[in-house]
Amino acid sequence: MxxxxxxxxxxxxxxxxxxxxxxxxxxxxxxxxxxxxxxxxxxxxxxxxxxxxxxxxxxxxxxxxxxxxxxxxxxxxxxxxxxxxxxxxxxxxxxxxxxxxxxxxxxxxxxxxxxxxxxxxxxxxxxxxxxxxxxxxxxxxxYDTALNTVVEAIDKIRDTASSHDRLFLVEVMGRDAGDIALNSGIGAGAEEILIPEEDMGTERLLDSLKRSRNSGKTSSIIVVAEGDQIGKNITKLADFIQVNLTEYEVKVTVLGHIQRGGSxxxxxxxxxxxxxxxxxxxxxxxxxxxxxxxxxxxxxxxxxxxxxxxxxxxxxxxxxxxxxxxx
Amino acid sequence: MxxxxxxxxxxxxxxxxxxxxxxxxxxxxxxxxxxxxxxxxxxxxxxxxxxxxxxxxxxxxxxxxxxxxxxxxxxxxxxxxxxxxxxxxxxxxxxxxxxxxxxxxxxxxxxxxxxxxxxxxxxxxxxxxxxxxxxxxxxxxxYDTALNTVVEAIDKIRDTASSHDRLFLVEVMGRDAGDIALNSGIGAGAEEILIPEEDMGTERLLDSLKRSRNSGKTSSIIVVAEGDQIGKNITKLADFIQVNLTEYEVKVTVLGHIQRGGSxxxxxxxxxxxxxxxxxxxxxxxxxxxxxxxxxxxxxxxxxxxxxxxxxxxxxxxxxxxxxxxx
Amino acid sequence: MxxxxxxxxxxxxxxxxxxxxxxxxxxxxxxxxxxxxxxxxxxxxxxxxxxxxxxxxxxxxxxxxxxxxxxxxxxxxxxxxxxxxxxxxxxxxxxxxxxxxxxxxxxxxxxxxxxxxxxxxxxxxxxxxxxxxxxxxxxxxxYDTALNTVVEAIDKIRDTASSHDRLFLVEVMGRDAGDIALNSGIGAGAEEILIPEEDMGTERLLDSLKRSRNSGKTSSIIVVAEGDQIGKNITKLADFIQVNLTEYEVKVTVLGHIQRGGSxxxxxxxxxxxxxxxxxxxxxxxxxxxxxxxxxxxxxxxxxxxxxxxxxxxxxxxxxxxxxxxx
Amino acid sequence: MxxxxxxxxxxxxxxxxxxxxxxxxxxxxxxxxxxxxxxxxxxxxxxxxxxxxxxxxxxxxxxxxxxxxxxxxxxxxxxxxxxxxxxxxxxxxxxxxxxxxxxxxxxxxxxxxxxxxxxxxxxxxxxxxxxxxxxxxxxxxxYDTALNTVVEAIDKIRDTASSHDRLFLVEVMGRDAGDIALNSGIGAGAEEILIPEEDMGTERLLDSLKRSRNSGKTSSIIVVAEGDQIGKNITKLADFIQVNLTEYEVKVTVLGHIQRGGSxxxxxxxxxxxxxxxxxxxxxxxxxxxxxxxxxxxxxxxxxxxxxxxxxxxxxxxxxxxxxxxx
Structure with missing residues (x-):
């Protein structure tokens, strides 16, 4: 050379x-x-x-x-x-x-x-x-910036979730990898975190949500990586939870492209x-x-x-x- | 009393x-x-x-x-x-x-x-x-806080839009009123703003987008109030634009509940x-x-x-x- | 013409x-x-x-x-x-x-x-x-941006103030006009706001601080416009308060030029x-x-x-x- | 036990x-x-x-x-x-x-x-x-949060610095350690970073500033750890630079307690x-x-x-x- x-x-x-x-x-x-x-x-x-x-x-x-x-x-x-x-x-x-x-x-x-x-x-x-x-x-x-962006967005959603006793499904990026979901989920204080690397199954998720509802939680955030098995179709998952857990009002937010930008x-x-x-x-x-x-x-x-x-x-x-x- | x-x-x-x-x-x-x-x-x-x-x-x-x-x-x-x-x-x-x-x-x-x-x-x-x-x-x-939240989110999306020569449709709140869309659209430097109070029609929108593409714009943000006539079904609108304006890659982001929260x-x-x-x-x-x-x-x-x-x-x-x- | x-x-x-x-x-x-x-x-x-x-x-x-x-x-x-x-x-x-x-x-x-x-x-x-x-x-x-910048900065200072039971003097811009101080002071939940248009006098300030201390407040923020009579020399004012109100630890922050910048x-x-x-x-x-x-x-x-x-x-x-x- | x-x-x-x-x-x-x-x-x-x-x-x-x-x-x-x-x-x-x-x-x-x-x-x-x-x-x-706070503050100061062709000395925390100064200085794009672990000397600093001025820089940020040898007395340092580098308007900002707070x-x-x-x-x-x-x-x-x-x-x-x- x-x-x-x-x-x-x-x-x-x-x-x-x-x-x-x-x-x-x-x-x-x-x-x-x-x-x-x-x-x-x-x-x-x-x-x-x-x-x-x-x-x-x-x-x-x-x-x-x-x-x-x-x-x-x-x-x-x-x-x-x-x-x-x-x-x-x-x-x-x-x-x-x-x-x-x-x-x-x-x-x-x-x-x-x-x-x-x-x-x-x-x-x-x-x-x-x-x-x-x-x-x-x-x-x-x-990656670090994206985590902060996600956490700041979920902080905002939590304001609404806890004001209204709602359960929010928040979709974050991650088709194959759950790193963003796992870290931002911990950072945002999520109740559950659904990642591609683990198949939780809808029943186990539901059991867990019921347990935490019974333990006194009045609102919840579930962070869902876009590639997660049961979270892939997030609207369907939301409907499933709503039908089986009527105490909550279930809502979906897809964070989308705001995760790629920012200072x-x-x-x-x-x-x-x-x-x-x-x-x-x-x-x-x-x-x-x-x-x-x-x-x-x-x-x-x-x-x-x-x-x-x-x-x-x-x-x-x-x-x-x-x-x-x-x- | x-x-x-x-x-x-x-x-x-x-x-x-x-x-x-x-x-x-x-x-x-x-x-x-x-x-x-x-x-x-x-x-x-x-x-x-x-x-x-x-x-x-x-x-x-x-x-x-x-x-x-x-x-x-x-x-x-x-x-x-x-x-x-x-x-x-x-x-x-x-x-x-x-x-x-x-x-x-x-x-x-x-x-x-x-x-x-x-x-x-x-x-x-x-x-x-x-x-x-x-x-x-x-x-x-x-209202003022929501405007800032929307504008900050679109600032992030614009980073990606202008890096990739994309056209983004961004849905903001406003079922009956276009105030959030109009103000945040101006604030975010949107190319077009679709509000319930005005029915732009898909053809007029398309003409306008083509004109601005020809004038040298390489990326665009369209802010859409959720109650707008042609923007109501935002995915359908995106598909329509994509088919008719192939120079752009068309993307959709629904800001959703982050607009309600925040300090x-x-x-x-x-x-x-x-x-x-x-x-x-x-x-x-x-x-x-x-x-x-x-x-x-x-x-x-x-x-x-x-x-x-x-x-x-x-x-x-x-x-x-x-x-x-x-x- | x-x-x-x-x-x-x-x-x-x-x-x-x-x-x-x-x-x-x-x-x-x-x-x-x-x-x-x-x-x-x-x-x-x-x-x-x-x-x-x-x-x-x-x-x-x-x-x-x-x-x-x-x-x-x-x-x-x-x-x-x-x-x-x-x-x-x-x-x-x-x-x-x-x-x-x-x-x-x-x-x-x-x-x-x-x-x-x-x-x-x-x-x-x-x-x-x-x-x-x-x-x-x-x-x-x-002006609106500067107010938000000041309020966000004082929100951060309040974290520290309330963690440590401190009294903070925060100097904001305003040589002749108290608008920034008054509005950001209300926005930041200040205990007192010192502006050029009003001469509070150090004794009245002290009385007020003592009253609020007695009413149960454990930390305080005082917003001071740079042109205020008694706040002009903010270090001297801080010393005066410290000597006369020993229950607090008194601190000074001058926000300075961050107030002029930002998106x-x-x-x-x-x-x-x-x-x-x-x-x-x-x-x-x-x-x-x-x-x-x-x-x-x-x-x-x-x-x-x-x-x-x-x-x-x-x-x-x-x-x-x-x-x-x-x- | x-x-x-x-x-x-x-x-x-x-x-x-x-x-x-x-x-x-x-x-x-x-x-x-x-x-x-x-x-x-x-x-x-x-x-x-x-x-x-x-x-x-x-x-x-x-x-x-x-x-x-x-x-x-x-x-x-x-x-x-x-x-x-x-x-x-x-x-x-x-x-x-x-x-x-x-x-x-x-x-x-x-x-x-x-x-x-x-x-x-x-x-x-x-x-x-x-x-x-x-x-x-x-x-x-x-630590990570403080770095982001410092960098966001300096981003704001840079707006003003580059609008006015100014040189800003920004004091950040660090009595004994230069970690905050060094990392936030790189993050904020500082021209010079003064840390306790190194004694730069005022003459070397001045030479460097003159060189970069000659190379076409029209504004500059110097990040100073509070414990730095020559930066300890930041006002004195600013005066020294102003006297010897009259092309710039030299300003000082002490970030202070905002660095400790925030989400x-x-x-x-x-x-x-x-x-x-x-x-x-x-x-x-x-x-x-x-x-x-x-x-x-x-x-x-x-x-x-x-x-x-x-x-x-x-x-x-x-x-x-x-x-x-x-x-």
Whole structure:
């Protein structure tokens, strides 16, 4: 590999709070290492469309506090084909770009891995997704902010729930992973938390709700991950509970896309800053085909195949904490 | 009417941020006038169930900043029958209560009017509802907070919308009135605002969206009041737009119950404080069967029949502002 | 006056949340009227420095939610001299600008009045200041947001105050006017509110604090406008209270500049949108030397001399509400 | 040690967001283990004053989201003397309390260690302080919330700073430790961060500010830990900079007590829930004289002497990140 002099950075997949902070960090770390840095608009599609913009340290001022990504994000079908990737590669060469930093989730890293190996082109990934479903890193950028957003929303719902003796089903993101539901559920003081990793069954849920009603609870919040077995069809679940637990008025709220936005938390800003520096450091060390993650207090380098293929397990001890908290 | 020595206060109907501040104000204004004050749990139902609690100036400390209502709220079917109201009246007498302050919306005032006239019992109302749909008062308690909640939520959604070049339909409260949609829509920088008072028609909406797309807009927010003609079925509307405007990815978010909760804004806290004082002042002046409202800078007394029956009209000039802002 | 075809907009004096929303509104209202619109950097100084930028409807996207002013603000000494204003006028002519919209407070309007009369140049003002100290308008842009910022900050301080049985003196903005202190003080549930319009005297304050301590209060918040007689030297006042009221631990917090920033409230965004439209409407009607304000529900036009010279009086009824609330 | 049947919980020292969540967790974990649980008012002083209250699972509802501590906190001089501790011990015996959970910082743990050894009484600690200055735990309860509070405040100040081309010195908490300053400084995009662990020297600071001014920065935020060498006297430092860097207008803001309050972040709520469960678990295992902390993903038990005496070091890699980010 030749000496790296010019790098490009892009964001891909679903946006997450802190992506701007990560771009900013890559840009400033590039300046620190005397590299020039280009931004690519709309993820991999921008590589194909030759949509580049030069970025210097001043270009990214006043971005650290903003949600979303000013480089925009997209999912590119063209990039899934060899022809699209060829075009992307030719554009990188034409712009004299020596290395690529991609910020996104597992779909992003899957593309990065294929592209990097196909063209032997240096690519480093930064985990930016609210889902915290990447292997090899304790946290992904945006996850902490999303948890706060969910908890603040449920705090508001609780005002109404406890004013009216209602039972609320609140759907949060998490098609495959229950991390957001479990943590925000504990944080919001939820009565029950339904996650994809566990099939509670409607009868057990009902028994539990009846027990807690009898123990003196007059209102309840149930946090439901969108991918949960019985919670998938949340309206149907609400109807089932309403029919069988008539003391409560049962309501449904789907938090939806507010979970992806917002000004990033301090944690996510610092994490993004650390990982952006780590990504450029790694490129300077000649590393490639890796994701930069965080493990305990250290910034770590994780091969893409581990980041993508590994499976994160739900924390059983945290489930116990959730159970005790809803006593 | 005898001299008032003991009053009761209740909250009824949908809860709204600032109801606690209004209760607090009634309690402290009572103390100021050397009246004793009782709280009633669960609105009119609490009158029937004889569910009273004595409240003094210290009982309401640290409540001004809390959403919801610590006296809880409910809709009472029993109170709609004469028999239920008789029971309520007997309980008021048994507890030596001389006057009642009710905090809520038009349903609450309708009940108050009937009850007050039926038993010649002094009742004063305070408008507490996020809908701002009460005649004779510029603002209802909770409306300002709800607007801020909606705008903050849409700010988050906009992060995602502009990162992904998406069009978002955001449903906000407003079955009959478009005030929340119109104001929060302007505040959130919405492209279009759909309100019950105007039937835009799907074709006109589509034309407008196409025009703005052509003018260079790459993402859009449409704020939809739940009672709007074409927005009522928001999923169907989204599908229609998606089919006819394929450049955008169309998404739907229903804000739902988060709009009712949250710590009240400064405006709502001050308004609640003013109206609570106004309510007790009015009772001391021998007034009854009125709502206490705000008109420009003054606290005013509005007969229940006006508060309930009048119709607020949408502000045409504000619609023009909205149109100009989305140019 | 010739037909207006090109206008310029600037922000001057202390910044306030919603200034960006006001600029955006002026820009879009200009587009609506088929005017071209230029922004001026750094207030009047930018006129002198010939620091203009063309703005179209798309230039101001994603600005409505941002605090501060992207056109920047400054106080210009040069503009106070005839020579500076001459230069400013020449630059306006050279850029073919037909009219000027200035966003700021009384200092800004004083400059606008002199300039407008001196050169017979059309100038319209929009009140943008957190102080709400402009005559002829119910509200200035930024005031509502500042109140919410102060109340949220004091909510946090109250957590600590009530956990530790402390008395906190919290200084808020308001050199000449007590509006921020009075309203935020009521909103935050302050025990006492010290404002420039009233001289409470240290002894009366002490008596009142002792009374409320005896009535069972275990912690207290005193909101102090920076211009209050006895609160001006807040450290000295704190020491005085500490020496004479040893049961409390007395602490001081000066909120300072956080009060000027932050994302504007919905109210301020809507107000800014209305006033921006009103300003361009006024120019199209051939009006000049006026401020656009809001009176009850109407947008109004107020001559600069009234906006500047008049004196707003503190609302005595609101002081009574504050007194009752701290019973 | 006999079987534990009844425990008491108290909060001591400076309050921090999440203390209520920790109390709640101890109470519910007690219920889970069929222990009865008492709260003690005002920390150690409450032990001496025999100020206990019985708490069951329902007593702590709607507390997880509240800042401060409903059990109140205090620093007790009496508890520093053997006589005071004797009285505390007698009251614990008289109330048949078998074990104590203390929530606080190093002062709290120092007291706990002495008391536990003196009377061979089971005591377990939970780290609740915004300072994150306890050895043996990655995080203390309240630290994450404080970082978000600081960053949100500086975001507001930045609006003003960048609108006016100003340089702001912002003082944050941290008498001995720079953790809050370093992390919030990175999060807030500070130009410079002054911490007690490093003496930058005024000349080096000035050089750096001049360099960045020359590199095109027009406004700057300097975050200053209150215990920093040159930042200790922040007004003096501001004057020094103003005199030597006249291009900027230099301003000072001291964030003060707002940093201690506020609704806890999701992270702090979950952490508090985990540590509360861990504390009761430890007592059930017969452990004592330990603090419950978190190390990476695990809840750990740390002897008081390690928690108190060890010294946390500032993260040199994070200082490098801060340096690169302000390029």
């Amino acid at each position: 030749n000496k790296i002099q010019k790098i490009a950075v892009l964001t891909s997949g679903g946006d997450s709070p802190g992506m701007n902070a990560a771009i900013r960090s890559v840009v400033r770390a590039s300046a620190y290492h005397n590299l020039s840095c280009f931004g690519v608009y709309r993820g991999y599609q921008g590589l194909i469309d030759n949509s580049f913009i030069e970025l210097n340290a001043r270009s990214v001022k006043n971005t650290i506090n903003r949600g979303g990504t000013f480089l925009k994000s997209a999912r590119s079908k063209e990039f899934m084909d060899k022809a699209g990737r060829d075009k992307a590669y030719q554009n990188l060469l034409a712009n004299h770009i020596d290395a690529l930093v991609v910020i996104g989730g597992d779909g992003t890293f899957t593309g990065a891995r294929i592209f990097g190996e196909e063209f032997n082109f240096p690519v480093v990934g930064i985990p930016g997704t609210i889902d915290n479903d990447i292997n090899g890193t304790d946290f992904t950028i945006g 990033p938390s301090c944690y996510d800003r610092v994490l993004a800053s650390r990982l952006g520096v780590g990504a450029v450091d790694a490129l300077m060390e000649g590393k490639s085909h890796i994701m930069i993650g965080v493990n305990h207090k250290e910034v770590v380098q994780v091969p893409f195949e581990i980041a993508i293929n590994g499976e994160k397990k739900i924390d059983e001890k945290l489930i116990r904490v959730a159970d005790i908290m809803s006593i | 005898n001299k008032i020595q003991k009053i009761a206060v209740l909250t009824s109907g949908g809860d709204s941020p600032g109801m606690n501040a209004a209760i607090r104000s009634v309690v402290r204004a009572s103390a100021y006038h050397n009246l004793s004050c009782f709280g009633v749990y669960r609105g009119y139902q609490g009158l029937i169930d004889n569910s009273f609690i004595e409240l003094n100036a210290r009982s309401v400390k640290n409540t001004i900043n809390r959403g919801g209502t610590f006296l809880k709220s409910a809709r009472s079917k029993e109170f709609m029958d004469k028999a239920g109201r008789d029971k309520a009246y007997q309980n008021l007498l048994a507890n030596h209560i001389d006057a009642l302050v009710v905090i809520g919306g038009d349903g609450t005032f309708t009940g108050a009017r009937i009850f007050g006239e039926e038993f010649n019992f002094p009742v004063v109302g305070i408008p507490g509802t996020i809908d701002n749909d009460i005649n004779g008062t510029d603002f209802t308690i909770g 009240p804004s400064c405006y709502d806290r001050v308004l609640a404080s003013r109206l609570g004082v106004g309510a007790v002042d009015a009772l001391m002046e021998g007034k009854s069967h009125i709502m206490i409202g705000v008109n420009h800078k003054e606290v005013v007394q509005v007969p229940f029949e006006i508060a309930i029956n009048g119709e607020k009209k949408i502000d045409e000039k504000l619609i023009r502002v909205a149109d100009i802002m989305s140019i | 010739n037909k207006i075809q090109k206008i310029a907009v600037l922000t001057s004096g202390g910044d306030s949340p919603g200034m960006n929303a006001a600029i955006r509104s002026v820009v879009r209202a200009s587009a609506y009227h088929n005017l071209s619109c230029f922004g001026v950097y750094r207030g009047y100084q930018g006129l002198i420095d010939n620091s203009f930028i063309e703005l179209n409807a798309r230039s101001v996207k994603n600005t409505i939610n941002r605090g501060g002013t992207f056109l920047k603000s400054a106080r210009s000494k040069e503009f106070m001299d005839k020579a500076g204003r001459d230069k400013a006028y020449q630059n306006l002519l050279a850029n073919h600008i037909d009219a000027l919209v200035v966003i700021g407070g009384d200092g800004t309007f004083t400059g606008a009045r002199i300039f407008g009369e001196e050169f017979n140049f059309p100038v319209v003002g929009i009140p943008g200041t957190i102080d709400n100290d402009i005559n002829g308008t119910d509200f200035t842009i930024g 504007p409230s919905c109210y301020d965004r809507v107000l800014a949108s209305r006033l921006g439209v009103g300003a361009v409407d006024a120019l199209m009607e051939g009006k000049s030397h006026i401020m656009i304000g809001v009176n009850h529900k109407e947008v109004v036009q107020v001559p600069f001399e009234i906006a500047i010279n008049g004196e707003k009086k503190i609302d005595e009824k609101l002081i009574r509400v504050a007194d009752i609330m701290s019973i | 006999n079987k534990i049947q009844k425990i008491a919980v108290l909060t001591s020292g400076g309050d921090s967001p999440g203390m209520n969540a920790a109390i709640r967790s101890v109470v519910r974990a007690s219920a889970y283990h069929n222990l009865s649980c008492f709260g003690v008012y005002r920390g150690y002083q409450g032990l001496i004053d025999n100020s206990f209250i019985e708490l069951n699972a329902r007593s702590v509802k709607n507390t997880i989201n509240r800042g401060g501590t409903f059990l109140k906190s205090a620093r007790s001089k009496e508890f520093m003397d053997k006589a005071g501790r004797d009285k505390a011990y007698q009251n614990l015996l008289a109330n048949h309390i078998d074990a104590l959970v203390v929530i606080g910082g190093d002062g709290t743990f120092t007291g706990a260690r002495i008391f536990g050894e003196e009377f061979n009484f089971p005591v377990v600690g939970i780290p609740g302080t915004i300072d994150n200055d306890i050895n043996g735990t990655d995080f203390t309860i309240g 806890p972040s999701c992270y702090d709520r979950v952490l508090a829930s985990r540590l509360g469960v861990g504390a009761v678990d430890a007592l059930m295992e017969g452990k004592s004289h330990i603090m419950i902390g978190v190390n990476h993903k695990e809840v750990v038990q740390v002897p008081f002497e390690i928690a108190i005496n060890g010294e946390k070091k500032i993260d040199e890699k994070l200082i490098r990140v801060a340096d690169i980010m302000s390029i």
